[in-house]
Amino acid sequence: MTKKEILILTVGIITGASALFLTTIPVALPESNTVIGDTITGPKPQFGYSSSPPLPAEMTFAGEKVDLDKWYIRERLERELIVSSFSYSLTLMSLKRTGRWFPMIEDIFRREGIPDDLKYLVIAESNLTNAISPAAAVGFWQILDKTGKYYGLVINKEIDQRYDPEKATLAAVRYLKQAKGNFGTWTLAAAAYNAGMRGIGSKLEAQGESDYFSLHMADETARYVFRAMAYKLIHQHPEMYGYFLSPDQYYKPLRTYEIEVTGTVQSWIDFAKAEGITYAQLKYYNPWIRDSKLVNKNRDTFLVKIPVEEIR
Secondary structure (H helix, E strand, O other): OOHHHHHHHHHHHHHHHHHHHHOOOOOEEOOOOEEEOOEEEOOOOEEOOOOOOOOOOOEEEOOEEEOOOOHHHHHHHHHHHHHHHHOHHHHHHHHHHHHHHHHHHHHHHHHHOOOHHHHHHHHHHHOOOOOEOOOOOEOOOOEOHHHHHHOOOOEOOOEEHHHOHHHHHHHHHHHHHHHHHHHOOHHHHHHHHHHOHHHHHHHHHHHOOOOHHHOOOOHHHHHHHHHHHHHHHHHHOHHHHOOOOOHHHOOOOOOEEEEEEOOOEOOHHHHHHHOOOOHHHHHHHOOOEOOOOEOOOOOOOEEEEEEOOOOO
């Protein structure tokens, strides 16, 4: 084969692969949509690759008005909508995971008086995974060791409740409530969750402001709450942003019962076998177990989840 033939074949392969790649990423192209408040109505979108995601005419977040008449606020929201809408695999996975985890988070928020909109912070934090950040923040809510202990989590070599979605959510709630008490609004409380209460407090004082939307912040924190707003719009109107899931395509909540453990567990492997499950299953349902045994010197009480049946 000559160099020219090799070049032609290579270009053909690359071009074909590129076309295949492009045709697998659906992005919504709105068609005469009507936008009322946080609700977007109209015909189902067509697919396209250069369309701009639809913006609402008006919007609230955590009970606060988002003034989209101001260009710099509108464009900040639009930036996050574009990034999230076109991050197809990440956004699709977050949508699917909400079926499993949002019912639990929503229930805790409802009981604790936290605005429902703040549940979208967990997607901004970890995309509903037990992630570990370069700064050693852990779990769904990306909690640091010291912060987790302060808000009541058990964190040691054997147990790390930052990996427990329910316990971590309760710790996040305590933080958000304290931040709201300090700063007066939920958007500032959300910003503090990203930048720290000391960081937000010092900026408010230095700039003489009392409102998230008027505050100059580092880029990450300036984008953080708008990222959650974008997730709210996409998750409430997935089809308008190119995501088409039937109800059975969302992951189902895990069905479990709980066993109370107050003493020592010599071997979690033996514990799992005694309950008729594998060690892998035990770890999947209880990712907060971090060692192969539990000494439990303080005789703390832990609730171990056992699957009722395999989720399909």
